[in-house]
Amino acid sequence: MTVHTGGGEFGGLRTRLAQARTPAGARAAAKARRTGKPVGPPSVPELPDLSAAVAALPGAGRSWTLLMPYGDLLTSNGRLHYMAAHRLTKRMRNEAALAARAHRVPQLRRAAVHYVLHPRPITRRRDPGNWAPSAKAYIDGLVDAGVLPDDDADHLTGPYPVLGGPVPSGGARMSLVVVELEPAL
Numbered sequence: 001m002t003v004h005t006g007g008g009e010f011g012g013l014r015t016r017l018a019q020a021r022t023p024a025g026a027r028a029a030a031k032a033r034r035t036g037k038p039v040g041p042p043s044v045p046e047l048p049d050l051s052a053a054v055a056a057l058p059g060a061g062r063s064w065t066l067l068m069p070y071g072d073l074l075t076s077n078g079r080l081h082y083m084a085a086h087r088l089t090k091r092m093r094n095e096a097a098l099a100a101r102a103h104r105v106p107q108l109r110r111a112a113v114h115y116v117l118h119p120r121p122i123t124r125r126r127d128p129g130n131w132a133p134s135a136k137a138y139i140d141g142l143v144d145a146g147v148l149p150d151d152d153a154d155h156l157t158g159p160y161p162v163l164g165g166p167v168p169s170g171g172a173r174m175s176l177v178v179v180e181l182e183p184a185l
Contacts, residue, residue: 045118045167050177057112057157059182066099066176068092073172074133089137096141096176105147109183112157113139116175121166128161131174135159138176147178157181 047065054060074080074088115135117128139151139159148155167173 043167043169045173045175046165047116047175047177048162048164050114050116050162053114053160053162054112054177054179057179057181060112061180061182063177063179064100064103064105066096066103066105066178068099068138068174068176069095070170070173071095073131073174074137076130076133078133089133089140092134092137093141093144096138097145099176100142100145100147100178105142105145105178107146108148108178108180110155110157110181111148112179112181113142113159114162114177114179115159116162116164116177118164118167118173118175120172121168126163128163132159132161134174135161135176138174142176142178154184 044067054063071091072088074085074092078085080088113135115128115131115138117126117131119126136159139148139156142148143151150156164175
């Protein structure tokens with residue numbers, strides 16, 4: 001007589017049946033508890049008042065605020081495999097290019113960029129400069145979209161890190177505030 005202990009062609013059947021009986025929301029909540037990621041759709045964070053910082057820029061003109069989609073961000077302390085970092089960078093560049101085109105940001109000769117980090121609501125100190133690799137990928141996306149000719153010192157001032165308010169749901173997000181500057185003489 002052979003006793004089956006969950007293997008073979010019926011392996012995992014109980015688990016699949018239990019998941020089928022559980023509502024999708026309950027499964028998502030259980031996964032969120034296991035992984036530690038927040039539950040709920042990504043929220044739209046409030047932007048801090050950057051009017052003083054923009055006014056301090058010499059030759060500041062029009063400005064655009066681009067809220068980047070929810071997703072993983074690159075950090076200076078992250079230790080990703082080089083291919084995982086490449087895939088993430090490529091995704092972020094595409095997102096920034098799409099956001100710039102959606103907001104119809106025109107081709108600029110020179111600009112300043114403030115990147116605003118909207119962290120998850122965790123009570124610990126934050127260093128917005130730690131997300132500079134994410135800002136670099138997003139700015140490269142602006143160059144890909146044709147907003148800036150290049151991201152060198154002749155065409156770009158910044159990026160300047162700013163800590164924004166936390167997002168109530170979803171993960172950390174980033175906004176780019178692109179400020180048009182008069183061309184340098």
